[in-house]
Amino acid sequence: MRLSGGSSWSWPLSGEARLFTSSCHTEACVCVRACVCVCVYSILGSGSIIYCLMLQRLSRTPELQPLFLLSVSDLLLAFCWLIGVVLFSRNCSSVSVHCYNLHTVEQVLYMASFFCTLNYVWNLYKGLREKLYSCLSGYSCVYVCVCVLLPLLLMTPVFIWGNISECHTNFSQPYRCLLMHTGPVFNPSHHQPLIPSCSLLRTYHRGVFLSSFILTLLVITVFVVKSRRIYRRVVTSQGYLGNQQRALFRLMDRRMILYPLIFIICWGPAVTLAFMRVVLPSAVHGFLGVILYVSQAFTSASQGFLNSLVYGWTRVQLRRSGHGCRDADTQTPLLRAQKDSRTYRTLRSIC
Template identity: 40%
Template sequence: MAFLLGASILEDSWDLVFSAIQWIQFVMATLSVIGSSSLIAYAVFPNIQKSPEIRPLFYLSFSDLLLGICWLIEALLYGTSAANKDIVCYNLQAVGQIFYISSFLYTVNYIWYLYKELRMRHNQSGQSTFPLVIDYTCHVGQIAIILSSLIPLLLMIPVFCLGNVSECFHNFSQSHRCILMYSPPSAVAELPSANTSVCSTLYFYGVTIFLTTFLLSLLTIVVLLIQAQTLYKKFVKSTGFLGSEQWAVIHIVEQRVRFYPVAFSCCWGPAVILMIIKLTKPQDVKLHMALCVLQALTASSQGLLNCGVYSWTQYKFYQLKQQARRDADTQTPLLCSQKRFYSRGLDTMESTLGFATSPPPFFETVILEHPGTRIIPH
């Protein structure tokens, strides 16, 4: 009797948790759709001066948009009695897996573009002897964009084909799996034992793909972040002449290289921890409840966070440009270059931006004709 009472209390608790997850996922997915749609609109809007990073940002935002729509539909389906709801939920989950693996790869691709932009400016400033390989990197970027869409689709073909043939969608929505990223397949009496084995294999296959792609993406992002920080330190310590607006661009690109990995980790970290705990501690129900709620809050918000990071850094960029123009109106080029020389040991970019200004037209002509020319203050 006590066991039945405890099971009933646990079931009621799970119902409350699932209800909270449904509304959290609905709200966050809606905000994510709005955020990613805003970035897409900005990327395609004409008459706006755009940097080369807009193209990979567009693909990342489009992937976030499709993923947000999938989660929004799942949240709306949960608790309804729609026809063929189990089949729809199962296939929506599989489609969602394609989009968030694509989101991992597009995040790596976008950060690589940011690092490439930083390296290109480092080469153009005359601080590196390595030749520019713009055509090569452009081809690599195009191939990476294609693979970021193709690889997730190929990885999820077994889940679509074998899962539907083996009818792994049975009892999918009743066990609340429509609003959870991964849940172990339920033991269903209608399924033969062979089909149950296939469904269990597909479940562990999906978890393995998720964890592997996340860890590989995170490792690649960390490597790119370290390389970008090394380049940025070379900029700060160099004695070459750079205009204030050039420094503003470099500073903002470096900021995005740092903030996008943070947003990526915040979005998917709880989901990864939940998957690992489900595999290692399947009986820890209370911890599962807390992480499920946290996962619904973070995993659905990548489009929103990416939009927030880009909007904030873009706002800071315009602020720095305005500050640079004000400094150009009040300081002489020689004074500015001297201040830049004596402040090169500072660690923060804000102090440097206060001293550097754009060169006059004569110096601009010299620098354009001779990219390796430097102005050394006397």
């Protein structure tokens, strides 16, 4: 990296296409390749959960369907990032149209992953509440429809009006295909002024992203606090508090801290960067902006991998179903049904 004019940091590149040539030895090339590796880890992490749930036919169960939806959104998002890298490395006349539409699809998947995370925590809270009050409400398809359709509805104006107004002309540089916000990192030599309608769509785009993140984080925090209180009431409902119960409390506390913490780690740099671009655009051209650009590339791309660990394989039921993948074909239907029923009961006692 080099300091330009004492106030701006940029990668020492004469052209963005040099990043993926055989002579590429720049820091930007290393950063992009590292992000590709992180995306591959996310694909493997979310894909392993999807494979295990589908193999055991657990993807439609009320307990694990939220996890399945979250893994699917993470998997699709990681594939979108890889497609962006492929478009970045290609030099074709229609790359601007593809990059613009890809960013719109990515925005839909961003919000879908937000809502799927919220749906997961809501399902956890609802399950604990049902255990406390001994009532069953089932799993409504309304939550699934909201997670899928609401992001599509919110981004439909960006897709339709953006293509009508030809806002893709602002995506003519190949680096525009990379992840979320990467422009000033490459310090382009010319800046094309935005069409007023495109500028309005970009403001709407960022506003929707920031609003959905803040809303999701607040609701997740509320559900986490409520789930922790209900969990303590469930454990102490028998009137006995021993070492085992205290260990469960500590386990629950760690889990309840991890849920919002991982969400902030994955999207904190991207949200901070988007907020700075709205409030103080000049600040993103300095050293802090470069740090945020690089950080959001790694943290956002690692969402699928981190979610597979925190939300997926830490759950007792999923671990047991994962062990059952090896001998599923050798079990009789009766033994398999008995094993599944035990894991469902375990899910309600240990989150």
